[in-house]
Amino acid sequence: MDTLGKKVIEEFGENVFNMKMMRNYLSEGTFESLSATIRAGDTLDSEIADDVAEAMKTWALEMGATHFTHWFQPLTGATAEKHESFLVPNHDGGALMKFSGKELIQGEPDASSFPSGGLRETFEARGYTAWDPTSPAFIKECANGGVLCIPTVFCGYKGEALDKKTPLLRSMDALSKQLCRLGNLFGIDNKGKRAYATLGAEQEYFLVDKKLVSRRLDLIQTGRTLFGCSPAKHQQMEDHYFGAIKLRVMEFMTDLDHELWRMGIPAKTRHNEVAPAQFELAPVFEELNLAVDHNMIVMEVLQSVADKHGFVCLLHEKPFAGVNGSGKHNNWAVCGPDGKNWLSPGKNPHENAKFLTMICALIQAVDDHSELLRASVASAGNDHRLGANEAPPAIMSVYLGHDLTEIIKQIENGVKGSSRKGDSIELGVSSLPLLPRHTTDRNRTSPLAFTGNKFEFRAVGSKQSCAGPNVVMNTIMAEALDTICTRLEKQMAEDGNLADVLPGVLQGIVKKHKRILFDGDNYTDDWVTEAKARGLANLPVTPEALKPLQTEKIRNLFSKYGVLSEAELESRYEVYMEQYEKQIAIEAKTAVHMAKTIIMPAAIRYQLQLSETIINLEKCNISASGNKELLTVISSELDNLVKGIDVLERSIDLDGINKLSAMEKMRDAADSLEKMIPNDIWPLPSYAEMLFMV
Known part of the structure; x- marks a missing residue:
């Protein structure tokens, strides 16, 4: 096998506290107990938590990590993390690097600011993360250090699931x-x-x-283009x-x-x-x-x-x-x-x-x-x-x-x-x-x-x-x-x-x-x-x-x-509906802002250029009929854009379906303008540029 192939194999999983790493850092008894939990789904023996935490910390420090975090998946659809340093001051004015079994097994991030769909009130801040040993811890690196990420579930004070992992494990x-x-x-x-x-x-x-x-x-x-006409060639x-x-x-x-x-x-x-x-x-x-x-x-x-x-x-x-x-x-x-x-x-x-x-x-x-x-x-x-x-x-x-x-x-x-x-x-x-x-x-x-x-x-x-x-x-x-x-x-x-x-x-x-x-x-x-x-x-x-x-x-x-549970299921409905409405509201407001401050000024600028060209041509007794027709079309689409902005602004407080319909009508006018306005005036990168200049 060539050198590169060997290097790839040697590096595979080097940032993960997997079974291979565990053997190097855990005692035989602790390793066998944790292996049974991971492989057979046995209940985790809490008595080995301190040994596992010490081993994880030792490995993480060797890998350049200075912090640890309980890495979880709230209902936002993304991941979440709160970094805690291993550093603990001692009585001599110095410091030690410590990580306990208690810190490994359970964390307490603020639950009030995550979506809960009514499972938690805003003032009820307490939430818990609990270690999922079936998914190995890993290191996330940065230029001058790293953080030990411990996959966990995330629940509220009364045990209600506030994440996506808990129902997955249950299912x-x-x-x-x-x-x-x-x-x-x-x-x-x-x-x-x-x-x-x-x-x-x-x-x-x-x-x-x-x-x-x-x-x-x-x-x-x-994350998506609210404006833009298809290029002649795409797929x-x-x-x-x-x-x-x-x-x-x-x-x-x-x-x-x-x-x-x-x-x-x-x-x-x-x-x-x-x-x-x-x-x-x-x-x-x-x-x-x-x-x-x-x-x-x-x-x-x-x-x-x-x-x-x-x-x-x-x-x-x-x-x-x-x-x-x-x-x-x-x-x-x-x-x-x-x-x-x-x-x-x-x-x-x-x-x-x-x-x-x-x-x-x-x-x-x-x-x-x-x-x-x-x-x-x-x-x-x-x-x-x-x-x-x-x-x-x-x-x-x-x-x-x-x-x-x-x-x-x-x-x-x-x-x-x-x-x-x-x-x-x-x-x-x-x-x-x-x-x-x-x-x-x-x-x-x-x-x-x-x-x-x-x-x-x-x-x-x-x-x-x-x-x-x-x-x-x-x-x-x-x-x-x-x-x-x-x-x-x-x-x-x-x-x-x-x-x-x-x-x-x-x-x-x-x-x-x-x-x-x-x-x-x-x-x-x-x-x-x-x-x-x-x-x-x-x-x-x-x-x-x-x-x-x-x-x-x-x-x-x-x-x-x-x-x-019935309450957990209802919370998902509330969260996902709220996310849908919020996402479309963001899109609508972004579209209005772009139409008013980017697209409309470009159209007006071109409209002015055409008007000046027509005036100058007619002063020279040169026909400006083509320019006039183009100006008429530009002016018409600009009017449509202005009307579309008005309709969309009035629909901001309506549901997402209404906003989407208004956005499409406004987009039609903007995309028509893009097809006619010169590249040196049109302010947005085109589909052709974005799709092919890779």
């Missing part, structure tokens, strides 16, 4: 319980074992030159996707990978995406909780490394109108107590029957809770993206691919059919069909597509935390598996044979829930019509999409599996 426990229960029915030993979900979060993003962004108040304030030629990566971007990507690898994040794939200046990063699959934490770090590192290279990394779901938006493809799978991926066809009939059970469970889960899945990806930014330019629509459906769909139809009909010629898998259950090993193509228009050994939830927005969508995936699957296990247990108690009762249970699921299956083009108007006829919800905007969170059905779901 993982709920799913694990039902997976182990199903495994027991299939004769899989789960004593002392656990099951868990895995995640591979593909991250899309744009890179724009920092100098250009500095002249775009809309990008600075809102029509389809030449950017997987194209040769420009040297400047390659240098950025190289630094990015090295930074992520040092943080223990297994960044694997990088490439040009469909839109100009758009790119994608994909990691190796990891256990769900760790993968969510890692994706939050990825978004932060993307922006910091971009800044070093003179870029701004845009994570907004739709920074540029008319071209691809950015998503976060949420590749979700499950690992059973046997250590195998249960969404992958197995090597024997028993495993394949279990695989089809999981597929049917997901069909049931998505059909029962399609509106909840839509709610989990609702945001002001994602509303602009869903349903256009290779993003899935707001109608939830499941894509299985041709072969697997045919097998599901055979299950529905209760007959053993035959798969296409080729490598197939016997299920060993007389009424279940043959299963081909390669079961699916890919459908880029589907919100939830089976892609061979996982389900890809493509509707997640690029800026979103993966926690919320996966809380929903875990919980609805836990419910579906619960009902399936209950049916199987009841019928097996009577008949005593899984092979005899399983086909009937799966057949019942398919017959009841097949409406959620769709293998066609989700972008077409025909699908919108058909989905309506099937009774599937179409919720294109966030206020509509969030309403299911207020239903008794969803309250009962989260309550039953201990994921969110």
Whole structure:
């Protein structure tokens, strides 16, 4: 292996207090106890906390850290941290470096200024962070030091979850319980074992030159362009996707990978995406909780490394109108107590029957809770993206691919059919069909597509935390598996044979829930019509999409599996609605300010130039008809802009939908002016500059 390859391997995870580091700093007994907590989900032994804290401190100081922080994920959708120094004065006028087990296990940040949706009053400031040992601590470096970041949950004084990690961990426990229960029915030993979900979060993003962004108040304030007409060439030629990566971007990507690898994040794939200046990063699959934490770090590192290279990394779901938006493809799978991926066809009939059970469970889960899945990806930014330019629509459906769909139809009909010629898998259950090993193509228009050994939830927005969508995936699957296990247990108690009762249970699921299956083009108007006829919800905007969170059905779901209490669920609705309205209000005010102080003065300046030109031409008895026509058009669009500003200002106190409508009308006038005003007068960097000057 070459020197660089060795260096990369040696540096991988060097900024993480992982199992490798723990062995070097912990006693054997403490290491074994902590390992059991991390690997098997055993209860943390509080007696080892001081030993672990001392080891962490020693390692962190060696790595150049001077502070520690409880790193948590409040309902803002970002991460939060309060740095505490290791430094403690002693009685001799000197100082020591100390870090106790108590400081490791629990922190107390001010909870009053974080969104709580009514769970906390403003004057109720007390909040707690609690160490999550299943996600390793890591070092965030700066030029002259660093900070030890300890992943934690965040809760209020009465134990109410104020973060995104707590419900995620609860949902993982709920799913694990039902997976182990199903495994027991299939004769899989789960004593002392656990099951868990895995995640591979593909991250899309744009890179724009920092100098250009500095002249775009809309990008600075809102993350997206509120004005700007499409250039003649953008993504029509389809030449950017997987194209040769420009040297400047390659240098950025190289630094990015090295930074992520040092943080223990297994960044694997990088490439040009469909839109100009758009790119994608994909990691190796990891256990769900760790993968969510890692994706939050990825978004932060993307922006910091971009800044070093003179870029701004845009994570907004739709920074540029008319071209691809950015998503976060949420590749979700499950690992059973046997250590195998249960969404992958197995090597024997028993495993394949279990695989089809999981597929049917997901069909049931998505059909029962399609509106909840839509709610989990609702945001002001994602509303602009869903349903256009290779993003899935707001109608939830499941894509299985041709072969697997045919097998599901055979299950529905209760007959053993035959798969296409080729490598197939016997299920060993007389009424279940043959299963081909390669079961699916890919459908880029589907919100939830089976892609061979996982389900890809493509509707997640690029800026979103993966926690919320996966809380929903875990919980609805836990419910579906619960009902399936209950049916199987009841019928097996009577008949005593899984092979005899399983086909009937799966057949019942398919017959009841097949409406959620769709293998066609989700972008077409025909699908919108058909989905309506099937009774599937179409919720294109966030206020509509969030309403299911207020239903008794969803309250009962989260309550039953201990994921969110009724008050915690209501808080999420309040927080997300408030964030939506605030985001659009910021956009509206930014648009008004830009229109008044940047765009309108430029139009008036050009209007004046044209007027003076017309006067001078007519003094020379030269026809100015063309100039007059242009002046008339400019003046008309300027009038439209002024009217649009007035309408938008009067809508500021109205809801977000009204503001968006007013903003679009004002934008139409501004974009028309951009097409006519000379470049030396137009004050904003154009789409052509931002998308191609990378």
